[in-house]
Amino acid sequence: MVIKALAFDVFGTVVDWRSSVIGQLESFGRTHGVETDWAQFADDWRAGYVPAMDRVRRGELPWTRLDDLHRGRLVELLDGAGITVGDAAIDDLNRAWHRLDPWPDSVAGLTRLKQRYTITTLSNGNVSLLTNMAKRAGLPWDCVLSAEIFRHYKPDPEAYLGCAQILDVAPDELMLAAAHPADLRAARDAGLRTAFVFRPREHGPARTLRRPAEGEFDVMADDFLDLADKLGA
Amino acid sequence: MVIKALAFDVFGTVVDWRSSVIGQLESFGRTHGVETDWAQFADDWRAGYVPAMDRVRRGELPWTRLDDLHRGRLVELLDGAGITVGDAAIDDLNRAWHRLDPWPDSVAGLTRLKQRYTITTLSNGNVSLLTNMAKRAGLPWDCVLSAEIFRHYKPDPEAYLGCAQILDVAPDELMLAAAHPADLRAARDAGLRTAFVFRPREHGPARTLRRPAEGEFDVMADDFLDLADKLGA
Numbered sequence: 395m396v397i398k399a400l401a402f403d404v405f406g407t408v409v410d411w412r413s414s415v416i417g418q419l420e421s422f423g424r425t426h427g428v429e430t431d432w433a434q435f436a437d438d439w440r441a442g443y444v445p446a447m448d449r450v451r452r453g454e455l456p457w458t459r460l461d462d463l464h465r466g467r468l469v470e471l472l473d474g475a476g477i478t479v480g481d482a483a484i485d486d487l488n489r490a491w492h493r494l495d496p497w498p499d500s501v502a503g504l505t506r507l508k509q510r511y512t513i514t515t516l517s518n519g520n521v522s523l524l525t526n527m528a529k530r531a532g533l534p535w536d537c538v539l540s541a542e543i544f545r546h547y548k549p550d551p552e553a554y555l556g557c558a559q560i561l562d563v564a565p566d567e568l569m570l571a572a573a574h575p576a577d578l579r580a581a582r583d584a585g586l587r588t589a590f591v592f593r594p595r596e597h598g599p600a601r602t603l604r605r606p607a608e609g610e611f612d613v614m615a616d617d618f619l620d621l622a623d624k625l626g627a
Numbered sequence: 628m629v630i631k632a633l634a635f636d637v638f639g640t641v642v643d644w645r646s647s648v649i650g651q652l653e654s655f656g657r658t659h660g661v662e663t664d665w666a667q668f669a670d671d672w673r674a675g676y677v678p679a680m681d682r683v684r685r686g687e688l689p690w691t692r693l694d695d696l697h698r699g700r701l702v703e704l705l706d707g708a709g710i711t712v713g714d715a716a717i718d719d720l721n722r723a724w725h726r727l728d729p730w731p732d733s734v735a736g737l738t739r740l741k742q743r744y745t746i747t748t749l750s751n752g753n754v755s756l757l758t759n760m761a762k763r764a765g766l767p768w769d770c771v772l773s774a775e776i777f778r779h780y781k782p783d784p785e786a787y788l789g790c791a792q793i794l795d796v797a798p799d800e801l802m803l804a805a806a807h808p809a810d811l812r813a814a815r816d817a818g819l820r821t822a823f824v825f826r827p828r829e830h831g832p833a834r835t836l837r838r839p840a841e842g843e844f845d846v847m848a849d850d851f852l853d854l855a856d857k858l859g860a
Contacts, residue, residue: 522793536771
């Protein structure tokens with residue numbers, strides 16, 4: 395196994411989207427004097443993610459970047475909660491997804507991995523979202539690749555193969571690191587190497603996540619520092 | 628003038644392609660025991676750049692990334708010089724363009740500019756070339772954008788407008804920094820802001836380059852530190 399580059403899923407794998415979004419929703423609520431169950435709101439917002447991308451993947455929607463899919467869902471949820479604010483406030487809240495905090499090990503682990511490998515995002519988030527996030531959080535990417543560049547959302551094979559092609563490496567020289575087995579299985583089916591990173595708190599304390607079976611992926615890691623250890627970085 | 632992001636031309640503007648390529652050609656010559664006028668060879672190699680891209684721009688060639696355009700020209704020049712080496716040696720020499728040294732002020736200037744602005748490449752070099760170059764030279768890009776992503780070589784307007792769109796800024800919130808007036812004029816025609824950076828040694832000591840007229844571009848800078856001064860970074 396010769397790995398030349400590592401591609402990272404981002405939401406949940408690199409950053410703790412749930413705590414970050416809940417915190418920003420609470421702040422939004424205080425600013426605008428509105429109240430609801432913000433944790434549930436965050437989960438409902440995230441729950442709109444896969445169905446919206448699936449509409450693009452099936453061709454029911456033309457290519458639409460994630461910021462716009464997020465915004466559509468946000469407007470529905472605000473309406474449902476009876477919350478009325480101006481467009482600028484909605485735009486700002488929608489950019490909560492640009493301002494997600496990394497897991498505590500993410501920056502240190504990526505910094506180590508970058509010494510040995512080319513490290514890139516491979517996220518369904520759009521390029522500006524990922525760039526703004528990296529700038530704020532100090533994520534040391536070598537480059538920022540996105541479904542937006544390939545015009546295919548993961549788990550379409552074009553996203554994984556496009557990533558290998560644009561990095562000029564063979565699919566089996568590229569390893570996807572992700573906390574989500576479905577993403578990794580699609581990458582593996584496209585010919586990539588796979589590293590599962592365990593993020594048991596992605597969905598908060600109330601949902602217990604389990605590790606996939608040992609042996610299903612090339613590497614199993616507890617966090618990015620463990621991943622660096624296991625990849626010799 | 629509200630600038631949110633800076634896009635940089637790379638060859639000649641950020642890196643000293645000519646000295647770097649000549650040095651690598653000389654090393655190649657020593658390794659393979661072959662001799663020619665390597666400075667002329669470098670200039671001839673670079674001289675193939677615009678005509679090859681123009682064939683892509685006119686639709687005479689399908690999209691072809693710069694590595695492959697460079698390699699085609701390299702093979703012609705090696706043939707012309709009567710130099711025969713294996714494919715792996717040609718591939719390695721072709722990647723000389725991935726290993727270009729920055730101008731002495733580039734890293735320090737970009738590091739300052741990055742504090743205040745989003746900084747990206749906007750080069751005709753392909754993504755893997757730019758990523759490898761940045762990794763080796765320590766160029767601190769926020770993201771790596773390329774003609775390859777937009778499938779249009781500069782000076783096609785699609786490259787400049789695509790860059791603004793993917794960064795989610797208006798064209799006039801994006802400034803192109805370049806050492807080449809033709810690149811800047813095309814960016815200006817597409818609605819971008821422009822910064823001329825003077826790189827008098829780009830073509831070596833024998834060619835005298837002149838500054839464009841004062842007032843033609845939004846900013847005129849002697850190097851990246853001066854650009855940082857003038858942009859308040």
